[in-house]
Amino acid sequence: MKRVLKHFMMVLSSVLVVGGGPSAASAEEKLVVSTWGGSFRDLIDESIAKKFTAETGVKVEYVTGGTMDRLNQAKLAAGKPESDITFTTAHVGWLYANDNLFEKLDLSKIPNAAHLVEQAKISPYHIGAWAYVYTIGYLPDQLPKGVSFDSWEGLWNPALKGMISSPDFDPSHVIAVAAKLSGADAAHWEAGKDKLKALKPNYKAFYTNDANSQQMFATGETPVQVVLSMNAYYMRDQGVPIKLVIPKEGAVLGVDTMGITKGTTKADLAYKFLNIALDPAVQAQIADLKKGSPVVDNAKLLPEVAALPGVFTTPDQWAHQTLIIDHKLRAEKTAEWRKWFAENMMAP
Amino acid sequence: MTKRPFLGWFVSPAGLVALGLTAAMAAVFQFSMRAYIPGSLEVGGFTLQNFAALVRPLYALAFWNTILLCFETAAFTLILAYPLAYALVRTRSSAVRSFILIAAVTPLFLGEVVRTYSWMIVLGNNGFLNTLLVKLGLVARPVQMMFTSGGVIAALVHVTMPIMVIMLAAGLSHIDRNCEKAAESLGAGPVRVFLTITLPLSMPGIVAGFSTAFAWTFSAFATPQLIGGGRVSTVSTLIYQLGFSSFNFPFAASLSIVGLALSLAVIALLKQATRPLERLASAT
Numbered sequence: 001m002k003r004v005l006k007h008f009m010m011v012l013s014s015v016l017v018v019g020g021g022p023s024a025a026s027a028e029e030k031l032v033v034s035t036w037g038g039s040f041r042d043l044i045d046e047s048i049a050k051k052f053t054a055e056t057g058v059k060v061e062y063v064t065g066g067t068m069d070r071l072n073q074a075k076l077a078a079g080k081p082e083s084d085i086t087f088t089t090a091h092v093g094w095l096y097a098n099d100n101l102f103e104k105l106d107l108s109k110i111p112n113a114a115h116l117v118e119q120a121k122i123s124p125y126h127i128g129a130w131a132y133v134y135t136i137g138y139l140p141d142q143l144p145k146g147v148s149f150d151s152w153e154g155l156w157n158p159a160l161k162g163m164i165s166s167p168d169f170d171p172s173h174v175i176a177v178a179a180k181l182s183g184a185d186a187a188h189w190e191a192g193k194d195k196l197k198a199l200k201p202n203y204k205a206f207y208t209n210d211a212n213s214q215q216m217f218a219t220g221e222t223p224v225q226v227v228l229s230m231n232a233y234y235m236r237d238q239g240v241p242i243k244l245v246i247p248k249e250g251a252v253l254g255v256d257t258m259g260i261t262k263g264t265t266k267a268d269l270a271y272k273f274l275n276i277a278l279d280p281a282v283q284a285q286i287a288d289l290k291k292g293s294p295v296v297d298n299a300k301l302l303p304e305v306a307a308l309p310g311v312f313t314t315p316d317q318w319a320h321q322t323l324i325i326d327h328k329l330r331a332e333k334t335a336e337w338r339k340w341f342a343e344n345m346m347a348p
Numbered sequence: 349m350t351k352r353p354f355l356g357w358f359v360s361p362a363g364l365v366a367l368g369l370t371a372a373m374a375a376v377f378q379f380s381m382r383a384y385i386p387g388s389l390e391v392g393g394f395t396l397q398n399f400a401a402l403v404r405p406l407y408a409l410a411f412w413n414t415i416l417l418c419f420e421t422a423a424f425t426l427i428l429a430y431p432l433a434y435a436l437v438r439t440r441s442s443a444v445r446s447f448i449l450i451a452a453v454t455p456l457f458l459g460e461v462v463r464t465y466s467w468m469i470v471l472g473n474n475g476f477l478n479t480l481l482v483k484l485g486l487v488a489r490p491v492q493m494m495f496t497s498g499g500v501i502a503a504l505v506h507v508t509m510p511i512m513v514i515m516l517a518a519g520l521s522h523i524d525r526n527c528e529k530a531a532e533s534l535g536a537g538p539v540r541v542f543l544t545i546t547l548p549l550s551m552p553g554i555v556a557g558f559s560t561a562f563a564w565t566f567s568a569f570a571t572p573q574l575i576g577g578g579r580v581s582t583v584s585t586l587i588y589q590l591g592f593s594s595f596n597f598p599f600a601a602s603l604s605i606v607g608l609a610l611s612l613a614v615i616a617l618l619k620q621a622t623r624p625l626e627r628l629a630s631a632t
Contacts (some may be wrong), residue, residue, distance in 0.1 A: 334594055338589065
């Protein structure tokens, strides 16, 4: 038994040494960014990181993963963060802030933040990097006659029975819309419960991620979706003839944000990175590459990009084409909304 | 006493893994008994409220759906895999044996997500199956297969098929062919030989394959999530939604604990129920 225990301790220490030993590369100066993988990582790399490395000589490395995976990682690594900057959604950013995982931002160190639109100033801890909307997207050739989406009411048209889908991971968009159509707002979402239940027959399915949404559009399974604008434009570029509309009540605004991870030893570099992210030319590039809306008021976009629904370039568009759910409220209410939605809308 | 000089080296890695798993399970267990605080990652004090909430119709239905899905998947897999395993073991042609083995095992080399996306292409309204049915004039309009339990089961059968074939083949290959020959020499026809000798003697393989398919299906996530399209709720999809969409980790943890307990209980019951059949196999 003693011998087994001795071997056990040797194996354990070997694992710890191999897994936890410092690598040679760690000596080189670098800035670590926590972000989603795939096209979002590429977007940050091509637009912000490229300019950052050119100006500072510091390389950018990435920790990638899903929104919640990275949040959990950050919590486990609290005090000794694995990244210096974190990209996440506005409402999940509040979870970081509430759990003391973000540094309080000193906007005087981010000169470009002077042009930040009000809707992108999320909290003293995180600010917008780009914006998007969740709105109605549809395949025109599969839309029944007489259906129009000038208003969100169009989604309730009985002709759309068994034709629509929306995300299963976040029902806040339709909950906010139903509340608005019922004369209330997201804080008083209960007013829209009956309205929501009336939408149930029109649902065919619920998509689980952007790829799943793409698949449901591409196969025509759900020709009408409450869809992420950036994802819809990606699909359109791939040849899926999606049309996106901004209903008169506005499209549900989403903001992807950035914050400086608490405990970073490279705060100065992190501030430089954030400033470059808000550079008007970089913001225009983000809009061009991924069709994300700029979050500063001085970005000069290509006319064809500026004309896209969900890309906002004027104060009037920000004010009248967006339906905003308070991000902090959303962080607090998501579980309650999700539970109600699962029990009343998704359940057979 | 026999010396076993390498015992320590062999046991240590397994012990390390077991230690890690035990610690993880303990963490999940303690999470399941903590209160959820909206808008925060921190959990509150100890409570049993998470377990009490599991009796709500949505969650009770998810448990029932999952068990039903597991039984149906395991049963259909068994029905489809048995002839394949039988042919694999009994064929005299090595080429046929190789072909069956490759056909049966290939799905194991594809990831669950790839397999699931393939099935989405097959089952969709404009997919392979519906196009074929419409072109052959068997149906006037596409049959809804996506977002249904039937669609989920079809894909899950494909996922569990390789392991079932391997387990059944192992069981069938251990049957003493002299028993079958003895029955034949006493005048039993092929059907009677199969029903009274081969089938009972292959019971250990059937039980092992069925239990494994059941347990595998219980933990399946990508297939019910993507093919179910939110319309087929299972324990694993609910755990994902509660934890990763709603940030309600305590409730997700309680669902995991009860799911694990239920899965173990059903497999134990299954084992108990099939014991007489296994005993019959040993006696034959």
